[in-house]
Amino acid sequence: MDLRAAHEDWVREREERVWGERGIASLAATHWLWTEPLELEGLPGRWCARDGVVVGEAIDGLDGELRLAPGEEAELAGVLLRGFERDGSLALRVLDAGAAARRGVSRIARFPLDPAARVPGVVRRRTSEQPTTSVDGHRATGEFDAIVELQLDGESVALAVQEDDGWYFAAFSDATSGAESHPFRFLRFPVPEGEHAVVDFNRAYLPPCAFSDHYVCVLPVPGNRWSVPVRAGERVVE
Incomplete structure (x- = not known):
């Protein structure tokens, strides 16, 4: 494969990773969490960090807690939730397919x-x-x-x-x-x-x-x- 064709393939893959439904550009929030449960805008329930995982509690329609270790994902309320960790601190990331459009970016x-x-x-x-x-x-x-x-x-x-x-x-x-x-x-x-x-x-x-x-x-x-x-x-x- 010549240089241009190989580069075009790379660009197509890159575009999908960025602009896909749950791609890089879909990150709408990163909520840093503590042991005290918090209510987070746009999400049901309360959220905290406990035992090395993100914990969601008191979520309507969910029996028990939602627990996400770093890198684990779950769909909730029309968005994708992902556990995130940095140097021992935990956060909940929210990926929303409409986030990029709301920010006005598309290319x-x-x-x-x-x-x-x-x-x-x-x-x-x-x-x-x-x-x-x-x-x-x-x-x-x-x-x-x-x-x-x-x-x-x-x-x-x-x-x-x-x-x-x-x-x-x-x-x-x-x-x-x-x-x-x-x-x-x-x-x-x-x-x-x-x-x-x-x-x-x-x-x-x-x-x-x-x-x-x-x-x-x-x-x-x-x-x-x-x-x-x-x-x-x-x-x-x-």
């Missing part, structure tokens, strides 16, 4: 496909810990598995990456960020067998928080913030 703007945006890189495998900050100000420590050395517009840059099931993942920003493109973007590419990788910036994609303010995406670490432009991949949501 992803992209830079033109550029074969030159497929950049060779050298992988330096070494584990490191770096402080991270999320868009909501939450601070944590992230473990990174490698540094990928790249040449962009004649400038040497380094990309700190995390390994996940055979893929490298990273957040980055560049000279287009906040102007021509979203303030930061994400990348995934296969972990190579040796030390040589190909980083395809045509597949740079918008973080979930570009589609909903209720995501808590992690910002790029300082070394992944570059002064060179990367005019490839997804730009903004419109």
Whole structure:
């Protein structure tokens, strides 16, 4: 399959993951919970965090409690509920097929496909810990598995990456960020067998928080913030 055909297939899959009925853009709320039960807008019953799971109680028509461990889902009141956890704190996420339309977003703007945006890189495998900050100000420590050395517009840059099931993942920003493109973007590419990788910036994609303010995406670490432009991949949501 040639580059354009492969990229078009990737775009179609990406569009479905974002705009599908329960896709990324459908997140309507993230409710952080405590041990004291709370009433949540638009949802029946009361909700709390207990024994490491999200618990819904006193829900009309439901016999007993609704319990959702992180990642577990249930349909209720016309929406999809999903348990969520971050650093030991629990939240209830609400996914609503109409959320994107209410926010007035419906498409992803992209830079033109550029074969030159497929950049060779050298992988330096070494584990490191770096402080991270999320868009909501939450601070944590992230473990990174490698540094990928790249040449962009004649400038040497380094990309700190995390390994996940055979893929490298990273957040980055560049000279287009906040102007021509979203303030930061994400990348995934296969972990190579040796030390040589190909980083395809045509597949740079918008973080979930570009589609909903209720995501808590992690910002790029300082070394992944570059002064060179990367005019490839997804730009903004419109």
